[in-house]
Amino acid sequence: MKKFLFDHYNLKIDRTVSLFGYQGIIYRNILYCIVPVANWEPEEIFEIKQMSDYMIQRGDIRVGSILPTTSGQLTCRLDQLDVVLVRCPVHSSRGHEQIGKELARFHKRGRSFPYQVSKVSRIGQWKYLWEQRVDQMELFWKEKVKSHPETRFEEMFIEAFPYYIGLTENAIQYLVDTELDEYPAPIDSATICHHRYTELTWDKQYFVKFPTDWVYDHFTRDLAEYIRDQYINGENQINDQIIRFMEEYERGNPLSPFSWRLLYARLLFPLHFFECVEGYYVTDSVEKKQKLEQRLASILKHSSENERFLASFFQNIGVDKRRAKVPGINWLSR
Numbered sequence: 489m490k491k492f493l494f495d496h497y498n499l500k501i502d503r504t505v506s507l508f509g510y511q512g513i514i515y516r517n518i519l520y521c522i523v524p525v526a527n528w529e530p531e532e533i534f535e536i537k538q539m540s541d542y543m544i545q546r547g548d549i550r551v552g553s554i555l556p557t558t559s560g561q562l563t564c565r566l567d568q569l570d571v572v573l574v575r576c577p578v579h580s581s582r583g584h585e586q587i588g589k590e591l592a593r594f595h596k597r598g599r600s601f602p603y604q605v606s607k608v609s610r611i612g613q614w615k616y617l618w619e620q621r622v623d624q625m626e627l628f629w630k631e632k633v634k635s636h637p638e639t640r641f642e643e644m645f646i647e648a649f650p651y652y653i654g655l656t657e658n659a660i661q662y663l664v665d666t667e668l669d670e671y672p673a674p675i676d677s678a679t680i681c682h683h684r685y686t687e688l689t690w691d692k693q694y695f696v697k698f699p700t701d702w703v704y705d706h707f708t709r710d711l712a713e714y715i716r717d718q719y720i721n722g723e724n725q726i727n728d729q730i731i732r733f734m735e736e737y738e739r740g741n742p743l744s745p746f747s748w749r750l751l752y753a754r755l756l757f758p759l760h761f762f763e764c765v766e767g768y769y770v771t772d773s774v775e776k777k778q779k780l781e782q783r784l785a786s787i788l789k790h791s792s793e794n795e796r797f798l799a800s801f802f803q804n805i806g807v808d809k810r811r812a813k814v815p816g817i818n819w820l821s822r
Contacts, residue, residue, distance in 0.1 A: 489513075493520075496557045496564050497573055507691055508698065519576045520555070523700050524569050532607040533562045533572060539601060539608075539680050540699035546597045550690075551697045552576040576696045587687065588736025591714075594697070595707040595741060598680030605704040611678040615663055618757055622656045625649070625762065628769075641781045645765055648788050652761050658817060659756035666749040670813070673744035678704055685710035686717040687729075708747055711737065712754035719797060720760055734805050745813040748802075752814060755798060761787055795820050 493499040493513065499520065505512040512521040525533060537554040544551050552574040556562055563570045610617070629649045637643040682689055682701050690697055703709075711734070718730050743751070764787060768780040797804075799820035807814070 489522075492564075492566055493573075496559075497555060498558055507696065519696070521552070521574045521576065521696075521698075522566065522571050523574055523698070524571050525563060525700065526570055528563075528570065529607060530562070535603075535605050535608050535704075536699050536702060537562060538603055539598070539605075539702060539704070542601055542603075543594075543597055543680065543697075543699075546600075548594070548597060548697065549577060550695050552699055554699065572700065574698060574700065586736045587690075588733040589740055590690075591685070591710060592737045592740030595679045595681070595710070599675075599677055599707075601680060601704075605678075608703050609678070610681075610703050610705040610709070614754070614757075615660055618656060618660055618663075621762055622653060625765065626653065639781075641768055641777070641784060644781075644784050644788060648761075648784075648791075651791070652758050655756065655758045659753050659758075662749070662756055662817070663753040665815075666746065666753060670744075670746040670749060672746045675741060675744055676706065676746050676750075679707050681705040681707060681709045682713075684717075685713045687714070706747075706750055707741070708743075708751040708754060712751050713759075716755060716760065731805055743812075748807065748812045748814050752798075752801065755801065756817070 489511070490501055493501065497520075499513070499515050501513045501515060503514050505514060505519065507519070507521050510521045510523055512519055514520075533554065540551050540553050544553055553576075554562055555573045555575045557564050557573075563572055565571075626649075629646065632642055632646055637646055681703050683703055684701075689701065714733060715730050718727060718733075761784075764780055764784050768777055768784070771777060771780070798817070802808075802812070802814060
């Protein structure tokens with residue numbers, strides 16, 4: 489690694505660290521992280537670099553930037569992999585900083601990003617992406633039904649999938665109705681978001697915001713994924729942290745009726761189920777398969793609690809559905 493860093497970036501190593509599971513070094517009090525970008529198109533990396541450079545210019549000193557090589561390339565080959573080098577200033581830990589407030593500030597900055605985004609844009613694409621995902625899994629499910637289940641995981645998947653098709657159809661219809669019924673407010677313009685925003689997305693030790701995790705989308709993507717992660721890992725219930733997070737966020741960015749409905753549509757989509765099944769079939773690790781089998785069993789065991797969570801979501805976080813003009817899902821309230 490010493491030779492790689494010196495040859496391509498003219499950097500030396502003072503000490504090594506690990507960040508988000510990636511290899512990192514510290515040189516002259518600056519943190520550098522080597523991030524694999526397999527299967528990324530050059531246009532994607534260019535757009536990510538544009539977004540990170542812009543956020544730094546807007547005053548976010550905790551955003552990492554993609555460092556070009558000494559020859560001006562954004563990517564480099566290391567151990568047969570395409571990688572980028574992300575440069576992050578070393579800061580003290582974030583301590584008790586309000587994560588909802590900081591995310592609202594992040595989205596507000598990102599909303600004024602002035603350049604066109606195409607490769608990493610997901611704005612307006614949820615319906616298509618959800619339909620594509622469920623159609624692909626349905627074809628796979630039909631094959632498994634024909635060949636008969638060979639493992640406990642496959643038995644659970646075959647039995648449960650029709651229910652999750654129904655839940656996905658509800659999410660898609662709710663999304664379509666939202667786009668037909670509500671007019672977006674200024675806050676609903678696209679901004680810089682994350683693939684999966686959770687409490688751990690911004691490293692607690694260095695509080696680094698990694699741009700390689702970013703997409704360009706509606707801000708409720710991040711809110712929904714944070715809430716989903718907190719709910720699933722919080723014994724399947726609304727916890728104080730979710731309520732506090734939403735209160736902190738809304739102080740800086742009050743949600744519009746369109747936002748509330750988009751947030752709810754994303755919570756309706758059973759992403760945790762899809763990721764569990766997809767993860768099981770792409771891994772060769774026996775240990776990971778066992779963990780994902782336990783995870784699927786837990787998801788199915790708590791499906792009734794998930795329905796109650798969705799049915800009472802707005803009430804539990806203190807939102808008046810009539811004032812926010814948010815329709816419910818009748819069958820969830822049975």
